[in-house]
Each structure stands twice: as structure tokens, then as C-alpha cells.
Amino acid sequence: MEHILHRARGRDAVSVDPGEVVTWFDRVRRDLPWRRPEVSAWQILVSEFMLQQTPVARVEPIWLAWIARWPTPSATAAAGAADVLRAWGKLGYPRRAKRLHECATVIATHHDDVVPDDVDVLLTLPGVGSYTARAIACFAYQQSVPVVDTNVRRVVARAVHGMADAGAPSAKRDEAEVAALLPDDDSAPRFSAGLMELGALVCTARNPKCGVCPLSECAWRSAGFPPSTAPAKRVQKYAGTDRQVRGRLMDVLRASDTPVTRAQLDVAWLTDTAQRDRALHSLLVDGLVEQTQDGRFALSGEGADAAVGAPSSEARGRTQPLRSQADNTKS
Template identity: 75%
Template sequence: MSIKSAELVDWYSHARRDLPWRDPDVTAWQILVSEFMLQQTPVARVAPIWLDWVARWPTPSATAAASAADVLRAWGKLGYPRRAKRLHECAIAIATEHGDQVPDDVEVLLTLPGIGAYTARAVACFAYRQSVPVVDTNVRRVVARAVHGLADAGNPSATRDLADVTALLPDDETAPVFSAALMELGATVCTARSPKCGICPLSACAWRAAGHPAATTAPRPSQKYAGTDRQVRGRLLDVLRASSAPVVRERLDVVWLTDTAQRDRALDSLLVDGLVEQTADGRFALAGEGDDTGPPTPATKPSGRSGGGSPTA
């Protein structure tokens, strides 16, 4: 079974969400920024920060000229702040190596900091209107259901997933719109937990035709945030974002008293990731704001233990 592109494109024309990065005047760079921000982050949280970001730094060179600390502050509560660092590095690369223009070639995009297979194809498709397969979690789920009759897509397979979507792309100028529509359908109608099959625009769906068979794989456990290293890292960064000067260790210690080893581990990981710097006199600051900084050193207080790991935050 296949997906009829015409009915999906027609549905998208009147059902798509009014998202700011879909405005026709938005540049390739601003679309790239949205793709960085939208990774593992809901649209509602991204939209206001994206609007402020592109107003402040509308081009790669403007972003590149900002300090790493300013970028981390502007990133705010989006989470996973290493994405902000990589976006800043990406801006520098585009400004210095590509004439301040986002490349339109997927293979070239893949050479830029922070850009993987999905982001490279999303930029080529949505910014440059190219007919390339764009595969995210929502697209995989729609294809699994509508084409293969499965409740969920199972484990990702780049070769299989790209081939599946490539086979669905219409052979005309509507291919980029079809790609956006496929993602939109998965995000708003063919959702993971409560699919709205009654309003689905697809006249043919293998999963619906089979009577909505249940998934054969166990559901993934929901990711918790409370009590994780990510939460601790976020609290430590909150202190540093709010300060215009390096802070003493005690200012950081008080944000997480329930597990001091976890707090030390989280601070160590921020140093290793280059998001935080330690000054020569032992204070801490956002990247680029440490005065007379040396190489990153473990933040653990002298106790014989070493810092552990570098969790994502």
C-alpha cells in the first residue's frame, strides 16, 4: 500500500500549523536554527526563543560574532545546551568557510558542526525545496502504519527508512510540500499514543485496513527529568546564566544538596563539554566568560574521587 501524495498535500494546505519558521520570508539559516532547536523539544517551547534568536542574530555571521556565553543565555530553557554550542560552531563554520550562506548540498551540510543526516536533509528540503527524503520519528510512524500496517516503526534503519520515504516522494515540484505534510500528519494526527484516525486525510492506510493491530514491541519507557543529571546540569547553568561574572563554588553547591556526588559529576561534565569554564582562582563561568582560564579541570572537591561521565543536557 502507498500514500497518495495529492490528498496529503491538499490536506496540508489547510491543516498545517502556523509555525514562524514556515513563513516564506524565512532564510535557510533561520530554518537551520529551528531544526537545531526542535530536536527533542516541543514546538511550543521553541517558537518564542526562535523568534527572539533570529531577530537578534538573523545570519550565521551575526551568530558567529556573539560570545559563546551569550548564545548559551539566549538558548534559555530549551534543554540539551550542547546543541547551542554546536549551533554557534556551525555559524562560525558557515560564516568563515561558506561566505555566510548555508550550503544547499546534503553532503556539504553533513560536514558542518552539529548537523546529522536528518538536519542536512531537512535544510535541503525545506530551505532549498529539494526532493530529498526527510525522516524523523513522526515520518517513520506514518510510513509504518499507512504503508506497512504496523502500529509502530520499531528500531530505526537509515537504509530502510530512507528507501521507504524516497519511494513515496512525488516526482514533481510538490515533493518538498509532501515531505512537510508527512511530518505534519505524524505530529498532529497519526500520533504515537492517540492517533486521530477519524480525521486522517489518507483514503488508504494498511494499519487501519487491518483493524489497527497492536504493537508487537514493548512501549518505550517515558524519559524522566526530575532527579537526573540533566536537571542538575540545568540548575548549575541557571546560576551561571544569571551572573555576569564568575561565581564561587559555594554558589553552585547550594543548588543541589540531595546528592553531592551527582552534583560534582554534573559540574565536571559541563566543564568537559566546554559549556562552563573554571578560572585560575577556582571560580566558575559560562564558556568564554572565565577570566584567565586554564584547561578544564575536574570540579570535584578534593576527596579522592574523579568526575564521571558526560551526560547530555
């Protein structure tokens, strides 16, 4: 499959007219709150953390509540880890919340409470990868840098290379391709946002709305919309996964202001006790949950007693018995 993609990319490629993308984006852009001019770089950074693997509709209300409560990095850093995990709610992948809290602490402590504007410096922050660093530089600081997400890769694959899908990602190649499309004027950030919007609203993975596409030239359309030659992607299920079990356990912990007993956690998932133990152990390893000396469990930083915390580095990667209150009565 990879050699087919390389051969397709080697053909004479169609370019994308930045003016068409920017004009279309200015007309139809969604009024997302983190796009408003008064929003700070920190608040844009928060939105980027939340939007990773989570739909816009679920992010918007939680983002609004978050920035009202913690509008700056220092405000977020001053909050307890448990408060941050509660505010994250059911966005999923709560390790993002932990990393966001760590990121806020670094910015407040080492960057005078100001989000850096340099991509290389941004990459040193906890939880900030290549996409997020460039998104902040582009959308918060109006820099002309390539911002590549799944939607952008799909638009480029179709419009430029005539392929139904983009194949396996390659950060270096993908960023170079998008960089080559950027206009040479100050419209580059709007062009970047427009490419993302085009992939999200029109050039979608399934049922693309080609009839309303603003691009006058599209290699995929010119080629007669050839179907994808990639193997069908497996649909990720959620029901019954460790992710679901972790979420159930976190629900119990978020709902309590005090550490909870093992019995209170056990009722959250009765289907598979081994899976429940594995999920709880992984929450301890990730530093999202801690175990108190008396065997109860709490969100990070909220153990009433001295916490046992995450297993040692030697224990990471293997499931170990978790101490229950019954174990404590024997000692």
C-alpha cells in the first residue's frame, strides 16, 4: 500500500488556491468560542488539549466553564489536581487533564504566565506535541506554520494527490506538503483554519459534500473519485473496553469529596473483576488516582491520609494486587 501512495504522490499534483479557501472560510466559518479575537493564547491551548479525540459539541460547554474558572495558566496551576480532573468531566482520556495541569504549572513557573510563541519551546511543554505546538503558534500568534490534523491530511490527499484517503501519517512529509500550500501573506493562519474547516464540514471521511466544495480544482474529482485502496478501518468500540471501565471508576471518584472504599469502586463494574482490577491499577500508574494508607482511593492529590500513590517504576506495566480494606484489618 505504501508504494502505491508514494507513486501517487509523485505524479503531477494539483495545488490548492489559498484565496478560494480563505474566502469560503470567512463566509461559512463556525462561531466557535476559542476563535473569537478576545481569547488568549492560554485559552486556545486549553481548547487544543480538549479537542484531541473529542468532538467540538462536547468540548464547547466544558471549555467555557474552564476558562471562566481558570482564565490563566497560573489560575489553573493553583488548582488542585482533583479539581482539574473533576472539571474535565466526561471529555474522556483524563490523562490530558493531568498533562494540561502540568503544562499550566510550567508556563506559570518558567514562562511568566505567558504561553510561548516559539514552536520549539512549545514542544518542551508537558502534553504538547507537534500538532498542538503548531496550532498554538498559528491560531494564537498568527504565525505562518503548517498545522496538520486528520482533516487537513484528507483534504490534501484528495485535492492535491487525487487519493480518497491520506494513508499512514508521516509528520515530516505531511508538514512539508502543507507548508508548500501556505500563502505568502498574512492570510496564512486563516488558510490553515480553512483547510481544517473544509475537512471537518465538506471533505469528510464519509459522504463528502463535493457539490458545495469551494475548490475549483480537485485531483480526486478530476480522476473520477477513485475509491480508497486501503484496508477498511476497524470501528473502535467503547462498550466493554478498559476505557469504559476506567471511566466508570473515575465517575465514582469524581462524585465524592472524600476517599472511597474499594467496595464503592467495585460496584461500578461487576462484569469482569479482573478487568476492573486492571483498570484501577492503570489509573494508579497514570497518577490519576491514589490509594491512601487505610486502603481507600481518591483522585490525585485528594487522599486524606498519606497516599501510597502509583506503583514504583519496577511495578509499572504489570498488574499487582491492590490493597483492600480487608487486607488492612489483618495487619
